[in-house]
Amino acid sequence: MQTTAHRFTEKASAALADRELQGMLQQMRVHVPERRQAAVDALPEFETLRDRGRAIKDHVIANLDFYLERFEAKVTAAGGKVHWCADAAEARDTILGICRKAGARTVTKGKTMVGEEIAINAHLERHGMIPVETDLGEYIIQLRDEPPSHIIAPSFHVSAAQVADTFLEHHTHLDPKRPLGDIADLLSEARGILRSRFLAADVGITGANFLVAETGSTVIVTNEGNGDLTQTLPGVHIVLAGIEKVVPTLEDASTIMRILARSATGQEMSVYTTFSTGPRRPEDPDGPAEYHVVLLDNGRSAVLGTEFQDLLRCIRCGACLDHCPIYHAVGGHSYGSVYGGPIGAALTPALVGLEKSLDLPNASTLCGRCESVCPMRIPLPKMLRNWREAAFDRHLMPARARWGLKLWAFLAKRPALYRRISGAGARFLAWRGGKAGRIASLPFAGGWTRWRDLPAPEGETFQARWRRERGGA
Amino acid sequence: MSGARAKIMDSIRRGLHRGAPDEAARAECEARLARHASGPIPARGQLDSEGQVALFAKMAEGVSATVERLEGYEDVPAAVARYLKANNLPAEIRLAPAPMVAQLDWSSQPLIEVTAGASDGSHKVGLSPAFAGVAETATLMMVSGPEAPTTLNFLPDHHLILLPRSRLFGAYEEAWARLRAGYGEGEMPRTVNLVTGPSRSADIGHVPQLGAHGPRRLHILIVDDEAAPER
Incomplete structure (x- = not known):
């Protein structure tokens, strides 16, 4: 995973001086936590669901090998193929191999944080393919050549006016005098352009919010429907997922679904939650002919049995970012890691090494809001303290500190x-x-x-x- | 990469301080899978049939979907005609080739051009049957198969959905139970779409907008059927 986490201080200073960014972060401080709270208040069972969700994940972590084996067997039985990849390079090459075999030119992508983690776009581009991000936020930052600044809202740092400028710069086949003042105009333009990309794509890559061992299904959760068009229209569907995403049953997935959307966006339920199982069946009128699941380790299994094991419960909802006073002050790019905010500060040292991300565990006031809203009750402040102690013990801290x-x-x-x-x-x-x-x-x-x-x-x-x-x- | 598989498994087991799972651990996991027990079920959906219809309609409104209640399947063509007219749409509709839809008698609506099958993106309005509905969040369970193309759920601008009242449940878990009854334990159709409202995005300017990539409108026709039609 590429990281510029060692430049946290410098980037945070720049973010503090960025008035446009500060304006957007200001809005987030109030509205995003309010939305989550309203959704939580509307579901009396929310806390019980959190406990159950944590218990499900702890059970899976303790039996991870069993459930991964079962998941693989079910995918294979449904006509799909599972590819095991120990690190990012293996995953990149596996995906490239599948795309080459399919003779792919255009590869559409649903939003996948693991895709960011392994930097798959650059790899495909280097080998002559065109990766097209289809999540609206991801599409915007792909055009702007920027990394995501939030786990679930990757273009959080971009204002509507900046989106209009970006579209004017890149959609050069359209009339430069067209009106782009309304958000509806911008959305409509992106919809039209991406619709033709969906229909022309040879391979579709999505992430996964869950892998269901019972059925061999992969699950994506989106609001736009881009993930579904990505995986339904091309001939080949590649799912890219971390090994920690597996859950035992459909009921377990349902329990976690109930806390995921509420924690992530304050919605009762995301618009599209899609379960995919194998390639299209002989009698199906549509769907991909090939179905591949790329399972990525990349440092995850090494966290098992350590004081950081609970990180594997993370469902990437972004609630800890939304409630973090440090994230509110400096935004996502300051962290210099694919995963920002409290979860990124705790996870990045485990994935890339503490010596490359020394500032991140210190980018916290340890106020505890992250832990209090984490649907999986991950003790993030405790972990950040553990990293700080490790940095001291290993003599990694700067001499002055x-x-x-x-x-x-x-x-x-x-x-x-x-x-x-x-x-x-x-x-x-x-x-x-x-x-x-x-x-x-x-x-x-x-x-x-x-x-x-x-x-x-x-x-x-x-x-x-x-x-x-x-x-x- | 079987080398990677062995490497990952080794690393997992090293972290868990054990070898491959023993008989007891395996049996426990197998039993858990076979039981597929439900977690906490929100009380809000546990109502009688009328209560569930009312909750579904209320939750649907909350996610900008629209709901219309029909007394029988024979009322569907007229409801479709009303929808097309009210929204200034051409008199054309693309149907899922499902029996529930194919059996509809369109003779009362001779002006509507009716075709059936998957969508290639050229259809403005699609009509598909839902396998189930979940009142808890106004969620529709759409399953793929020869009778239900997935493309119809995403490509047309307007998506009309037939939901038999007998297939409206309180919670997702009840819909899964119904799916298992149709497909068998541990078996799934290629695609199950849980759909809650029309497509949306707040990625531009943090303002929610409808119709990002999927349908801009979702109109649900709840049909008072006698009993669940067999799929």
């Missing part, structure tokens, strides 16, 4: 000295804050005060006040 922590530990172990120094600090900051109680600029704290004031303490430490009021008890 290391020495800072050591200095703090030195003081914390000497209570009298700690009290004197923190007391002096509190008095100094209170003086500096003046009547307003806020500090607009402070030496060594420009990274904070450039974007917002630092609230000044009241001139006394908590310990000093406790001693004063409770007599040092």
Whole structure:
């Protein structure tokens, strides 16, 4: 997985200064959590469903080999083929091989985060094929040559005006004076262009939200219907999925469906949830003649048995991004990883190595909102703390942070000295804050005060006040 | 890549601190699959038939689908004619080649040009039967097969759906049970589409818009049938 996660600080600074992006993030802070909450409030069984969903995933993780074997057997029995790929390179080559055998020129794609993870588009392009993203958000960022900025809303960072500019630049066969001021115009234009791409495609690639072991079905969840046109019209359908996506039965998939849409978009149910099982049957009037499932490991199995195992429960709903104060401040691109936000900060080090993503576990206030909304109850703050400890233990932290922590530990172990120094600090900051109680600029704290004031303490430490009021008890 | 398969399996088992699953673990998983027990079922859909129709209609409205109730199959052609006229559409309709649809008598609507089969994208309006409906979220279960092309669910701008009242259930799990009764344990048609409202997207400007790639309109005809027609 390609990553620029080591440039987090630099990218986050740029994002904070990007007024257009900040405007869009501002909207998200309020509206997206409200929508989820309304959907949750409308379903009294939501918390029970979360517990059940977690139990399903834990059972699968403990028996992952069994369910993957059963899934493979059922896919094969339905006339499909399962391809096992240990890493991204194997998956890319497997997909390329299938496309070549089909003599493919155009390859349409439904939204797949695993596709981003293995950078399949660039690989197909290098070998002379044309990958066409069909999810509207993915299509927009493909034209703009940008990575997704959100797990379920990949073009979250692009404004409607920017979409209009992008369409003017790329859809050059259309009248440059056509009206593109309305969102409906933009949608209509994209629909028309992509419709012809769907009909001309030789291979369709989709991701999978679930793999059902009981039936050998792969499941996609979309609102647009693009995934369905991608997998129904071409002669070959390739499903690309991580090995952790398997669930035992249709009932298990239904339980998780109920929490997925509500957590992701605040919908009661996404518009299209499609179960595909094998290629078209001899008597079927439509559907693909070939059906392939590419199962990707790419670091997932290595997480089993570690303190990060619970990450495999993730259903990629994006709720943790939607509720994260850091994501709200810096957006998705700052993380420099296919997976941003709290889940990305916890998952990326496991997939690409901690040394390449050192800043991500620190890109969190550990406020716990992510865990409180995670439908799978993944203890994300705990995991981020674990990564921080691992970074310290493995001597991966920058010297300055290391020495800072050591200095703090030195003081914390000497209570009298700690009290004197923190007391002096509190008095100094209170003086500096003046009547307003806020500090607009402070030496060594420009990274904070450039974007917002630092609230000044009241001139006394908590310990000093406790001693004063409770007599040092 | 069988090498990769063995490698992945090894890595999984190493992580789980065990070898291949033993007899007891296998038996437990097999039993779980055979039971396919339901999780918590939302109480909201557990109503009598009339209550489910009302809930379905309310939830459908919430996702911008429209619902019309008909007393029998003989009322379908006139309902189709009314829909085409009200929406200023050409008098043409593409039908799924299902018995439920093929048996309709169109002689009362001589002006409507009726064809049957899959869609290649040239059809404005399609009509297909739903295998089942789920009141919980106004979700339609569409299954593929010789009688029900999947393309009809996605290519026409307007999708009309026939839902027999006897196939309206409270929860998804009841629809799966009905599907298993028709196809057998562990068996599925090539495609099962759970459809909840017309196609939509909020990818441009974060404003939800209908008709992204699939149908712009979804119109559901709930037909008061006597009993479930056999597929």
